[in-house]
Amino acid sequence: MAQTETLIKKLTNYRQEAPVLAPGHTYGSITDKVSAIVLTRKTPKGWIIGFTIAFAGVMMLFAALAYLFVKGVGIWGINNPVGWGFAIINLVWWIGIGHAGTLISAILLLFRQAWRTSINRFAEAMTLFAVACAGIFPLIHVGRPWLAYWLLPYPNTMALWPQTRSPLAWDVFAITTYASVSALFWYIGLLPDLATLRDRTKNRWLRLIYGFLAMGWRGSAVHWSRYETTYLLLAGLATPLVLSVHTVISFDFAMSIIPGWHATIFPPYFVAGAIYAGFAMVLILAIPLRAIYGLEDFITTVHLRNMAKIMLATGLIVAYGYAVEAFMAWYSGNQYEWYMMWNRWTGPYAPAYWALLLCNLLVPQLLWIEKVQSSTIWLFAISIVVSIGMWLERFVIVVTSLHRDFLPSAWGMYYPTTWDWATYLGTIGLFFALIFLFVRVLPAISIFEMRTLVPTEERK
Secondary structure (H helix, E strand, O other), rough: OOHHHHHHHHHHHHHOOOOOOOOOOOOHHHHHHHHHHHOOOOOOHHHHHHHHHHHHHHHHHHHHHHHHHHOOOHHHHOOOOOOOOHHHHHHHHHHHHHHHHHHHHHHHHHHOOHHHHOOOOHHHHHHHHHHHHHHHHHHHHHOHHHHHHHHOOOOOOOOEEEOOOOHHHHHHHHHHHHHHHHHHHHHHHHHHHHHHHHOOOOOHHHHHHHHHHHHOOOOOHHHHHHHHHHHHHHHHHHHHHHHHHHHHHHHHHOOOOOOOOOOOHHHHHHHHHHHHHHHHHHHHHHHHHHHOOOOOOOHHHHHHHHHHHHHHHHHHHHHHHHHEEEEEEEEHOOOHHHHHHHHHHHHOHHHHHHHHHHHHHHHHHHHOOOOHHHOOHHHHHHHHHHHHHHHHHHHHHHHHHHHHHOHHHHHHOOOOOOOHHHHHHHOOOOOHHHHHHHHHOOOOOHOOOOOOOOOHHOOO
Protein backbone atom coordinates (compact mmCIF):
# COMPACT_ATOMS: atom_id res chain seq x y z
CA MET A 1 0.00 0.00 0.00
CA ALA A 2 2.77 2.35 0.94
CA GLN A 3 4.61 1.50 -2.28
CA THR A 4 1.49 2.28 -4.31
CA GLU A 5 1.12 5.68 -2.64
CA THR A 6 4.78 6.42 -3.29
CA LEU A 7 4.40 5.50 -6.95
CA ILE A 8 1.29 7.69 -7.33
CA LYS A 9 3.14 10.56 -5.64
CA LYS A 10 6.08 10.19 -8.02
CA LEU A 11 3.79 10.17 -11.04
CA THR A 12 1.97 13.24 -9.78
CA ASN A 13 5.22 15.09 -9.19
CA TYR A 14 6.48 14.08 -12.64
CA ARG A 15 3.36 15.49 -14.31
CA GLN A 16 3.62 18.72 -12.33
CA GLU A 17 7.30 19.14 -13.23
CA ALA A 18 6.83 18.33 -16.90
CA PRO A 19 3.40 19.32 -18.26
CA VAL A 20 2.36 18.63 -21.85
CA LEU A 21 1.46 22.34 -22.14
CA ALA A 22 3.52 25.06 -20.49
CA PRO A 23 1.60 26.99 -17.81
CA GLY A 24 0.08 30.41 -18.45
CA HIS A 25 -1.67 29.63 -21.73
CA THR A 26 -5.33 30.37 -22.43
CA TYR A 27 -7.64 29.53 -25.31
CA GLY A 28 -6.76 32.84 -26.93
CA SER A 29 -2.99 32.56 -26.60
CA ILE A 30 -2.97 29.07 -28.14
CA THR A 31 -5.10 30.18 -31.08
CA ASP A 32 -2.98 33.29 -31.63
CA LYS A 33 0.31 31.46 -31.58
CA VAL A 34 -0.59 28.58 -33.90
CA SER A 35 -2.69 30.54 -36.38
CA ALA A 36 -0.02 33.27 -36.61
CA ILE A 37 2.36 30.73 -38.18
CA VAL A 38 -0.02 30.44 -41.13
CA LEU A 39 -1.59 33.88 -41.35
CA THR A 40 1.46 36.06 -40.82
CA ARG A 41 3.09 37.55 -43.90
CA LYS A 42 6.58 37.24 -42.45
CA THR A 43 8.30 33.95 -43.25
CA PRO A 44 11.23 32.86 -41.03
CA LYS A 45 14.65 32.65 -42.68
CA GLY A 46 14.96 29.03 -41.55
CA TRP A 47 11.84 28.17 -43.57
CA ILE A 48 13.14 29.93 -46.70
CA ILE A 49 16.56 28.25 -46.52
CA GLY A 50 15.08 24.82 -45.82
CA PHE A 51 12.48 25.06 -48.56
CA THR A 52 15.08 26.20 -51.11
CA ILE A 53 17.26 23.16 -50.40
CA ALA A 54 14.26 20.83 -50.50
CA PHE A 55 13.03 22.37 -53.76
CA ALA A 56 16.43 21.73 -55.32
CA GLY A 57 15.92 18.08 -54.37
CA VAL A 58 12.53 18.09 -56.10
CA MET A 59 14.13 19.39 -59.28
CA MET A 60 16.72 16.62 -59.08
CA LEU A 61 13.90 14.07 -58.72
CA PHE A 62 12.12 15.42 -61.79
CA ALA A 63 15.34 15.26 -63.81
CA ALA A 64 15.99 11.68 -62.70
CA LEU A 65 12.44 10.61 -63.54
CA ALA A 66 12.51 12.32 -66.93
CA TYR A 67 15.73 10.54 -67.87
CA LEU A 68 14.28 7.27 -66.57
CA PHE A 69 11.20 7.61 -68.76
CA VAL A 70 13.38 8.27 -71.81
CA LYS A 71 15.98 5.54 -71.25
CA GLY A 72 14.19 2.95 -69.11
CA VAL A 73 15.23 1.19 -65.90
CA GLY A 74 18.57 0.22 -67.47
CA ILE A 75 20.00 3.44 -66.04
CA TRP A 76 19.73 1.88 -62.58
CA GLY A 77 22.29 -0.50 -61.12
CA ILE A 78 19.92 -3.47 -61.07
CA ASN A 79 21.12 -6.61 -62.79
CA ASN A 80 21.02 -10.38 -62.48
CA PRO A 81 20.91 -11.56 -59.73
CA VAL A 82 19.98 -8.27 -57.95
CA GLY A 83 16.77 -7.53 -59.82
CA TRP A 84 15.46 -5.44 -56.91
CA GLY A 85 17.55 -2.47 -55.95
CA PHE A 86 16.87 1.00 -54.64
CA ALA A 87 13.23 0.89 -55.73
CA ILE A 88 12.19 -1.74 -53.21
CA ILE A 89 14.66 -0.51 -50.56
CA ASN A 90 13.26 3.00 -50.67
CA LEU A 91 9.65 1.82 -50.87
CA VAL A 92 9.97 -0.11 -47.61
CA TRP A 93 11.92 2.71 -45.95
CA TRP A 94 9.36 5.41 -46.81
CA ILE A 95 6.38 3.25 -45.85
CA GLY A 96 8.01 2.64 -42.50
CA ILE A 97 8.49 6.34 -41.88
CA GLY A 98 4.81 6.93 -42.47
CA HIS A 99 3.75 4.59 -39.70
CA ALA A 100 4.50 6.82 -36.74
CA GLY A 101 1.98 9.42 -37.91
CA THR A 102 -0.92 6.99 -37.84
CA LEU A 103 0.31 5.49 -34.61
CA ILE A 104 0.40 8.87 -32.89
CA SER A 105 -2.92 9.99 -34.32
CA ALA A 106 -5.05 6.90 -34.09
CA ILE A 107 -3.68 4.56 -31.44
CA LEU A 108 -2.72 7.25 -28.93
CA LEU A 109 -6.12 8.86 -29.49
CA LEU A 110 -7.88 5.62 -28.63
CA PHE A 111 -5.73 5.31 -25.50
CA ARG A 112 -6.55 8.94 -24.57
CA GLN A 113 -2.93 10.06 -24.40
CA ALA A 114 -2.90 13.85 -23.96
CA TRP A 115 0.71 14.29 -25.12
CA ARG A 116 -0.20 13.36 -28.69
CA THR A 117 -2.07 16.65 -29.27
CA SER A 118 1.05 18.74 -29.93
CA ILE A 119 2.57 16.44 -32.51
CA ASN A 120 -0.28 14.52 -34.13
CA ARG A 121 -1.06 17.04 -36.88
CA PHE A 122 2.35 17.24 -38.52
CA ALA A 123 2.93 13.54 -37.83
CA GLU A 124 -0.21 12.79 -39.89
CA ALA A 125 1.06 15.06 -42.65
CA MET A 126 4.38 13.23 -42.46
CA THR A 127 2.50 9.98 -43.06
CA LEU A 128 0.81 11.27 -46.20
CA PHE A 129 3.98 12.72 -47.68
CA ALA A 130 6.04 9.62 -46.85
CA VAL A 131 3.44 7.38 -48.49
CA ALA A 132 3.45 9.67 -51.54
CA CYS A 133 7.24 9.28 -51.80
CA ALA A 134 6.91 5.52 -51.30
CA GLY A 135 4.28 5.25 -54.02
CA ILE A 136 6.66 6.66 -56.62
CA PHE A 137 8.94 3.61 -56.52
CA PRO A 138 6.43 0.84 -57.39
CA LEU A 139 5.17 3.05 -60.21
CA ILE A 140 8.54 3.69 -61.81
CA HIS A 141 10.08 0.28 -61.24
CA VAL A 142 7.50 -1.45 -63.50
CA GLY A 143 9.21 0.20 -66.48
CA ARG A 144 5.98 1.53 -68.01
CA PRO A 145 4.47 3.75 -65.31
CA TRP A 146 1.78 5.04 -67.68
CA LEU A 147 0.27 1.53 -67.57
CA ALA A 148 0.45 1.20 -63.80
CA TYR A 149 -3.33 1.45 -63.54
CA TRP A 150 -3.47 -2.11 -64.90
CA LEU A 151 -2.72 -3.18 -61.33
CA LEU A 152 -6.16 -1.95 -60.25
CA PRO A 153 -9.21 -4.22 -60.64
CA TYR A 154 -11.17 -2.03 -63.07
CA PRO A 155 -13.73 -3.32 -65.61
CA ASN A 156 -12.15 -3.45 -69.06
CA THR A 157 -12.77 -5.02 -72.47
CA MET A 158 -9.47 -6.92 -72.41
CA ALA A 159 -10.60 -9.02 -69.43
CA LEU A 160 -7.43 -7.90 -67.72
CA TRP A 161 -7.32 -8.50 -63.97
CA PRO A 162 -4.50 -8.09 -61.45
CA GLN A 163 -2.36 -11.12 -60.77
CA THR A 164 -3.41 -11.75 -57.16
CA ARG A 165 -0.39 -13.98 -56.55
CA SER A 166 1.95 -11.08 -57.24
CA PRO A 167 3.28 -9.08 -54.26
CA LEU A 168 3.13 -6.02 -56.49
CA ALA A 169 -0.68 -6.28 -56.53
CA TRP A 170 -0.70 -6.68 -52.73
CA ASP A 171 1.35 -3.51 -52.40
CA VAL A 172 -1.12 -1.59 -54.54
CA PHE A 173 -4.08 -2.57 -52.38
CA ALA A 174 -2.23 -2.08 -49.08
CA ILE A 175 -0.71 1.29 -49.92
CA THR A 176 -3.79 2.81 -51.57
CA THR A 177 -6.00 1.73 -48.66
CA TYR A 178 -3.56 3.11 -46.13
CA ALA A 179 -3.12 6.38 -48.02
CA SER A 180 -6.89 6.84 -48.47
CA VAL A 181 -7.76 6.28 -44.81
CA SER A 182 -4.82 8.38 -43.59
CA ALA A 183 -5.79 11.28 -45.88
CA LEU A 184 -9.42 11.16 -44.75
CA PHE A 185 -8.41 10.97 -41.09
CA TRP A 186 -6.06 13.92 -41.50
CA TYR A 187 -8.61 16.06 -43.32
CA ILE A 188 -11.43 15.36 -40.84
CA GLY A 189 -9.10 16.37 -38.00
CA LEU A 190 -8.36 19.65 -39.77
CA LEU A 191 -11.97 20.85 -40.10
CA PRO A 192 -12.30 22.84 -36.83
CA ASP A 193 -8.92 24.50 -37.38
CA LEU A 194 -9.74 25.40 -40.98
CA ALA A 195 -12.82 27.18 -39.66
CA THR A 196 -10.65 29.02 -37.13
CA LEU A 197 -8.34 30.23 -39.92
CA ARG A 198 -11.38 31.25 -41.97
CA ASP A 199 -12.68 33.37 -39.13
CA ARG A 200 -9.33 34.98 -38.28
CA THR A 201 -7.87 35.85 -41.68
CA LYS A 202 -8.40 39.33 -43.09
CA ASN A 203 -7.62 38.29 -46.64
CA ARG A 204 -10.78 37.76 -48.70
CA TRP A 205 -9.33 35.05 -50.92
CA LEU A 206 -7.90 33.13 -47.99
CA ARG A 207 -11.26 33.39 -46.24
CA LEU A 208 -12.94 31.87 -49.28
CA ILE A 209 -10.38 29.06 -49.56
CA TYR A 210 -10.39 28.15 -45.87
CA GLY A 211 -14.18 28.50 -45.77
CA PHE A 212 -14.53 26.11 -48.70
CA LEU A 213 -12.18 23.59 -47.07
CA ALA A 214 -13.95 23.91 -43.70
CA MET A 215 -17.17 22.62 -45.33
CA GLY A 216 -19.44 24.96 -43.42
CA TRP A 217 -18.08 24.22 -39.97
CA ARG A 218 -19.72 26.49 -37.36
CA GLY A 219 -18.80 24.68 -34.17
CA SER A 220 -22.37 23.80 -33.19
CA ALA A 221 -23.11 20.94 -30.81
CA VAL A 222 -24.29 18.83 -33.74
CA HIS A 223 -21.07 19.46 -35.63
CA TRP A 224 -18.94 18.48 -32.64
CA SER A 225 -20.99 15.37 -31.97
CA ARG A 226 -20.69 14.15 -35.57
CA TYR A 227 -17.06 15.14 -35.72
CA GLU A 228 -16.08 13.16 -32.62
CA THR A 229 -18.00 10.09 -33.80
CA THR A 230 -16.39 10.20 -37.25
CA TYR A 231 -12.93 10.85 -35.86
CA LEU A 232 -13.11 7.92 -33.46
CA LEU A 233 -14.44 5.60 -36.16
CA LEU A 234 -11.61 6.56 -38.49
CA ALA A 235 -9.11 6.08 -35.67
CA GLY A 236 -10.49 2.59 -35.14
CA LEU A 237 -10.22 1.93 -38.87
CA ALA A 238 -6.70 3.31 -39.19
CA THR A 239 -5.28 1.41 -36.21
CA PRO A 240 -5.24 -2.08 -37.79
CA LEU A 241 -3.86 -0.53 -40.97
CA VAL A 242 -0.69 0.39 -39.08
CA LEU A 243 -0.11 -3.30 -38.52
CA SER A 244 -1.46 -4.59 -41.81
CA VAL A 245 0.34 -2.35 -44.29
CA HIS A 246 3.89 -3.11 -43.29
CA THR A 247 2.95 -6.74 -42.71
CA VAL A 248 1.87 -6.92 -46.35
CA ILE A 249 5.08 -5.20 -47.38
CA SER A 250 7.07 -7.79 -45.41
CA PHE A 251 5.20 -10.53 -47.29
CA ASP A 252 6.95 -9.30 -50.45
CA PHE A 253 10.02 -10.93 -48.94
CA ALA A 254 8.70 -13.59 -46.58
CA MET A 255 6.65 -15.39 -49.24
CA SER A 256 9.73 -16.08 -51.35
CA ILE A 257 12.28 -18.87 -50.81
CA ILE A 258 15.37 -16.66 -50.97
CA PRO A 259 17.70 -17.22 -47.97
CA GLY A 260 17.35 -14.29 -45.61
CA TRP A 261 13.82 -13.46 -46.79
CA HIS A 262 11.84 -16.60 -46.02
CA ALA A 263 11.29 -15.78 -42.33
CA THR A 264 8.17 -15.73 -40.14
CA ILE A 265 9.70 -13.01 -37.92
CA PHE A 266 9.40 -10.47 -40.76
CA PRO A 267 5.85 -9.10 -40.13
CA PRO A 268 6.34 -8.03 -36.48
CA TYR A 269 9.97 -7.18 -37.16
CA PHE A 270 8.99 -4.87 -40.04
CA VAL A 271 6.20 -3.21 -38.05
CA ALA A 272 8.48 -2.50 -35.09
CA GLY A 273 11.17 -1.20 -37.45
CA ALA A 274 8.62 1.04 -39.14
CA ILE A 275 7.54 2.62 -35.86
CA TYR A 276 11.20 2.98 -34.90
CA ALA A 277 12.05 4.82 -38.13
CA GLY A 278 8.82 6.81 -38.02
CA PHE A 279 9.40 8.23 -34.56
CA ALA A 280 12.94 9.11 -35.54
CA MET A 281 11.53 11.16 -38.42
CA VAL A 282 8.93 12.81 -36.15
CA LEU A 283 11.77 13.99 -33.91
CA ILE A 284 13.75 15.20 -36.94
CA LEU A 285 10.75 17.35 -37.87
CA ALA A 286 9.61 18.38 -34.39
CA ILE A 287 12.92 19.66 -33.04
CA PRO A 288 13.60 22.26 -35.80
CA LEU A 289 9.89 23.19 -35.90
CA ARG A 290 9.78 24.08 -32.22
CA ALA A 291 13.04 26.03 -32.54
CA ILE A 292 12.09 28.02 -35.68
CA TYR A 293 8.58 28.95 -34.52
CA GLY A 294 9.24 29.11 -30.75
CA LEU A 295 6.91 26.23 -29.92
CA GLU A 296 8.74 25.06 -26.80
CA ASP A 297 5.56 25.71 -24.78
CA PHE A 298 3.62 23.23 -26.90
CA ILE A 299 6.23 20.59 -27.75
CA THR A 300 7.66 20.20 -24.27
CA THR A 301 10.21 17.93 -22.65
CA VAL A 302 7.43 15.41 -22.03
CA HIS A 303 6.96 14.91 -25.76
CA LEU A 304 10.67 14.52 -26.38
CA ARG A 305 11.06 12.02 -23.54
CA ASN A 306 8.04 9.98 -24.55
CA MET A 307 9.17 9.72 -28.15
CA ALA A 308 12.67 8.80 -27.00
CA LYS A 309 11.23 6.00 -24.85
CA ILE A 310 9.14 4.65 -27.73
CA MET A 311 12.21 4.69 -29.94
CA LEU A 312 14.14 2.84 -27.27
CA ALA A 313 11.42 0.20 -26.90
CA THR A 314 10.94 -0.39 -30.63
CA GLY A 315 14.71 -0.36 -31.13
CA LEU A 316 15.00 -3.24 -28.67
CA ILE A 317 12.30 -5.17 -30.59
CA VAL A 318 14.29 -4.61 -33.77
CA ALA A 319 17.40 -5.89 -31.97
CA TYR A 320 15.45 -8.99 -31.02
CA GLY A 321 14.60 -9.46 -34.70
CA TYR A 322 18.30 -9.32 -35.62
CA ALA A 323 19.07 -11.92 -32.94
CA VAL A 324 16.27 -14.22 -34.13
CA GLU A 325 17.53 -14.00 -37.73
CA ALA A 326 21.01 -15.10 -36.66
CA PHE A 327 19.71 -17.81 -34.31
CA MET A 328 17.36 -19.33 -36.88
CA ALA A 329 20.08 -19.34 -39.54
CA TRP A 330 22.16 -21.51 -37.18
CA TYR A 331 19.36 -23.54 -35.58
CA SER A 332 17.61 -24.45 -38.86
CA GLY A 333 20.64 -26.41 -40.05
CA ASN A 334 20.02 -25.00 -43.53
CA GLN A 335 23.38 -24.41 -45.21
CA TYR A 336 22.01 -21.66 -47.45
CA GLU A 337 20.53 -19.74 -44.50
CA TRP A 338 23.74 -20.08 -42.52
CA TYR A 339 25.84 -18.92 -45.47
CA MET A 340 23.52 -15.93 -45.92
CA MET A 341 24.20 -14.86 -42.35
CA TRP A 342 27.91 -15.55 -42.66
CA ASN A 343 27.95 -13.50 -45.88
CA ARG A 344 26.30 -10.61 -44.05
CA TRP A 345 29.01 -10.71 -41.39
CA THR A 346 32.06 -11.20 -43.60
CA GLY A 347 30.98 -10.70 -47.25
CA PRO A 348 31.51 -7.69 -49.50
CA TYR A 349 28.54 -5.86 -47.94
CA ALA A 350 29.65 -6.57 -44.35
CA PRO A 351 30.44 -2.86 -43.67
CA ALA A 352 26.76 -2.05 -44.33
CA TYR A 353 25.64 -4.76 -41.90
CA TRP A 354 27.95 -3.66 -39.09
CA ALA A 355 27.05 -0.03 -39.72
CA LEU A 356 23.35 -0.81 -39.31
CA LEU A 357 24.06 -2.54 -36.00
CA LEU A 358 26.00 0.53 -34.88
CA CYS A 359 23.19 2.88 -35.94
CA ASN A 360 20.18 0.84 -34.80
CA LEU A 361 21.52 -0.96 -31.73
CA LEU A 362 24.51 0.71 -30.11
CA VAL A 363 23.96 4.45 -30.58
CA PRO A 364 20.25 4.41 -29.48
CA GLN A 365 21.31 2.89 -26.13
CA LEU A 366 22.19 6.47 -25.17
CA LEU A 367 18.43 6.98 -24.84
CA TRP A 368 18.56 5.19 -21.49
CA ILE A 369 20.15 8.37 -20.09
CA GLU A 370 17.55 10.91 -18.91
CA LYS A 371 19.66 13.91 -19.93
CA VAL A 372 19.86 12.55 -23.48
CA GLN A 373 16.08 12.08 -23.56
CA SER A 374 15.65 15.77 -22.75
CA SER A 375 18.39 17.12 -25.02
CA THR A 376 17.20 18.31 -28.43
CA ILE A 377 20.73 18.15 -29.87
CA TRP A 378 21.28 14.55 -28.78
CA LEU A 379 17.80 13.46 -29.87
CA PHE A 380 18.16 15.10 -33.27
CA ALA A 381 21.55 13.45 -33.84
CA ILE A 382 20.33 10.02 -32.69
CA SER A 383 17.23 10.29 -34.87
CA ILE A 384 19.34 10.96 -37.96
CA VAL A 385 21.59 8.01 -37.07
CA VAL A 386 18.52 5.75 -36.66
CA SER A 387 17.08 6.91 -40.01
CA ILE A 388 20.36 6.02 -41.73
CA GLY A 389 20.48 2.70 -39.88
CA MET A 390 16.96 1.74 -40.91
CA TRP A 391 17.76 2.50 -44.55
CA LEU A 392 20.89 0.33 -44.26
CA GLU A 393 18.75 -2.44 -42.79
CA ARG A 394 16.58 -2.46 -45.93
CA PHE A 395 19.68 -2.36 -48.11
CA VAL A 396 21.17 -5.36 -46.32
CA ILE A 397 17.96 -7.39 -46.49
CA VAL A 398 17.45 -6.76 -50.21
CA VAL A 399 20.96 -6.80 -51.61
CA THR A 400 22.87 -9.35 -49.52
CA SER A 401 20.18 -11.99 -49.98
CA LEU A 402 19.99 -11.53 -53.75
CA HIS A 403 23.61 -11.09 -54.74
CA ARG A 404 24.56 -14.54 -53.40
CA ASP A 405 21.72 -17.06 -53.22
CA PHE A 406 21.86 -20.76 -54.15
CA LEU A 407 24.28 -21.08 -57.09
CA PRO A 408 27.76 -19.50 -56.92
CA SER A 409 27.79 -19.36 -60.73
CA ALA A 410 24.89 -16.88 -60.56
CA TRP A 411 26.43 -14.58 -57.96
CA GLY A 412 27.02 -10.92 -58.73
CA MET A 413 27.57 -7.53 -57.16
CA TYR A 414 25.12 -4.62 -57.04
CA TYR A 415 26.31 -1.03 -57.36
CA PRO A 416 23.74 1.79 -57.28
CA THR A 417 24.24 4.34 -60.05
CA THR A 418 24.08 8.12 -59.96
CA TRP A 419 20.46 7.89 -61.10
CA ASP A 420 19.59 5.58 -58.21
CA TRP A 421 20.98 8.10 -55.75
CA ALA A 422 19.39 11.05 -57.57
CA THR A 423 15.95 9.44 -57.39
CA TYR A 424 16.35 8.53 -53.73
CA LEU A 425 17.69 11.93 -52.63
CA GLY A 426 15.06 13.59 -54.81
CA THR A 427 12.26 11.91 -52.87
CA ILE A 428 13.82 13.21 -49.66
CA GLY A 429 13.70 16.68 -51.19
CA LEU A 430 10.08 16.15 -52.20
CA PHE A 431 9.16 15.00 -48.70
CA PHE A 432 10.68 18.02 -46.98
CA ALA A 433 9.34 20.45 -49.59
CA LEU A 434 5.82 19.18 -48.90
CA ILE A 435 6.43 19.45 -45.14
CA PHE A 436 7.61 23.07 -45.51
CA LEU A 437 4.56 23.97 -47.60
CA PHE A 438 2.25 22.26 -45.13
CA VAL A 439 3.68 24.21 -42.19
CA ARG A 440 3.22 27.46 -44.12
CA VAL A 441 -0.42 27.02 -45.24
CA LEU A 442 -2.05 24.81 -42.58
CA PRO A 443 -1.82 24.71 -38.76
CA ALA A 444 1.02 22.32 -37.93
CA ILE A 445 -0.37 21.88 -34.42
CA SER A 446 -4.00 21.13 -33.71
CA ILE A 447 -5.47 24.34 -32.25
CA PHE A 448 -8.71 22.96 -30.88
CA GLU A 449 -7.09 19.90 -29.34
CA MET A 450 -4.45 22.04 -27.65
CA ARG A 451 -7.24 24.08 -26.07
CA THR A 452 -8.44 20.98 -24.23
CA LEU A 453 -5.13 20.95 -22.33
CA VAL A 454 -5.75 24.38 -20.79
CA PRO A 455 -6.59 24.11 -17.06
CA THR A 456 -10.23 24.85 -16.23
CA GLU A 457 -9.49 28.03 -14.28
CA GLU A 458 -7.63 29.58 -17.27
CA ARG A 459 -10.21 28.81 -19.97
CA LYS A 460 -11.20 32.25 -21.18
